[in-house]
Amino acid sequence: MQWETVIGLEIHTQLATKSKIFSGAPTDFGAVPNTRACAVDLGLPGVLPVLNEEAVTLAVRFGKAIEAEIAERSIFARKNYFYPDLPKGYQISQYELPVVGKGRVRILLDDGAIKEIGVTRAHLEEDAGKSLHEDFHGLTGIDLNRAGTPLLEIVSEPDMRSPEEAVAYARKIHRIVRWIGVSDGNMQEGSFRVDANVSVRPQGEAKLGTRTEIKNINSFRFLERAIRFEVERQIDVIEGGGQVVQETRLYDADQGETRSMRTKEEANDYRYFPDPDLLPLVIDADFIERATQVMPELPDARRRRFRDQYGLSDYDADLLTLSRELGDYYERVAQDTGDPKLAANWVNGELAAALNKAGLEIGASPVSAPMLAGLIKRIQDRTISGKLAKQVFEAIWNGEGDADAVIAARGLKQITDAGAIEAVIEDILATNPAQVEQYRGGKEKVFGFFVGQVMQATKGKANPQQVNALLKEKLRA
């Protein structure tokens, strides 16, 4: 039987505020345990939460970036469950009236098509603390520094049909939150965590199958693997005559599999109710205006502009808008060189590969935009060939100076002096009479041999077009 996969994602992204969502404790990462947990975060008796304006501003900005409606009035609710890293016995979240309503994002599929994924809602909530289970002789250590850190939980519609689409969607949300400065999106530090709801159904069936939820995935690679595993597992269960059980599962990256979380503790009955400690949050047009004043050109708009203004493919334009900084970089190179396509080839080609290999973000690139533009200009004015340019790029990357300095220091300037090239050609023809005879006898393939010889003799510096023209001329004689 043909099976269809249905995926929805819940993404928790940490908002880039200086202080917590309901208290004035700082949010800096990596502090000494419990030094960032104040009386409110600890849930001590008598304390009251006061909402952080910046957290609301960032949520609104995100909502606007995904074309969502912002709730004029939204409500905070208590989600009740017991766990030691949740000192109050409830998490303050939003349930019935979230701050961000229905929105959408677009993802670029492998075949070049663009697919729209619905966002059901996004709501504000507080993070819990951290439990450390090792080294305490049968006890658990609790660090509440993270308790009360503002999160935006972004819930998608079950619109994704493959692990690749799920990853593309998660990456797109990641791109957007970083782009508009809502979150640093640091996955190692847990600023961006993904839960995947996965189910399968026979192809053509309208009713959704029973889903499982894979919790707390903190890398895109694991997200893809976890879903892939889970889909296979569910199909095996059903084809083996069994039924998928609705449950929460964890992805074990070492084993490459998902495993059922113990269900004993998990009553999943959160008994939400409006938090009496917090009044309704009212967001008016002025607030939205202020929150979105600094909204930059968004990724999709920039992708379309790059495509239309610079004549790039959607694919290239998408790569160039992976981050705002990369887009800025590209645009600078494109404008400095006046050749947007060549600029795109270099940024998406050599530069992207080098960054990737070194594990660097564009902001940390040793080759700045003016430096790359300087290199491309030397290709444009034929000082160096495209092939040698790669060598020059590497030298710039390694800190040997800008393009002109490298070309001068390494003597890479292209030979465009026809007389000099002619002399080399004559020399080569004279030392290879047999090949000359073959060529003149009609074996035109030997031409490549001569080109190779000339390039070797000039260390690749001879202008290729000139070499071709002059060789033809000499061989005809």
Next chain:
Amino acid sequence: MLLDRTDVEKIAQLARLAVSDPEKEGYAVDLSKILDLVEQMNGVNTDRVTPLAHPLDMVQRLRPDEPTEPDQRDLFQRIAPAIKEGLYLVPKVIE
């Protein structure tokens, strides 16, 4: 009666409350009465009533995003039953 003994046990378990056997019947009766009242209110026509999320007719005030809380860990940990290396220690929560 809307709630029976099993419901009371479930609610007590969710709230981590120890309820003795003799108490359970009494709670079942009391909680059912509360639900009866809710049921009675459900019968009222509320078409023209705006849903109420909070009894006060006020809106949430917002706080500027400034860290204002000093580190008072040592003070807070003085009342903790067990601490180690700055962490609060609790009975193990996973197998």
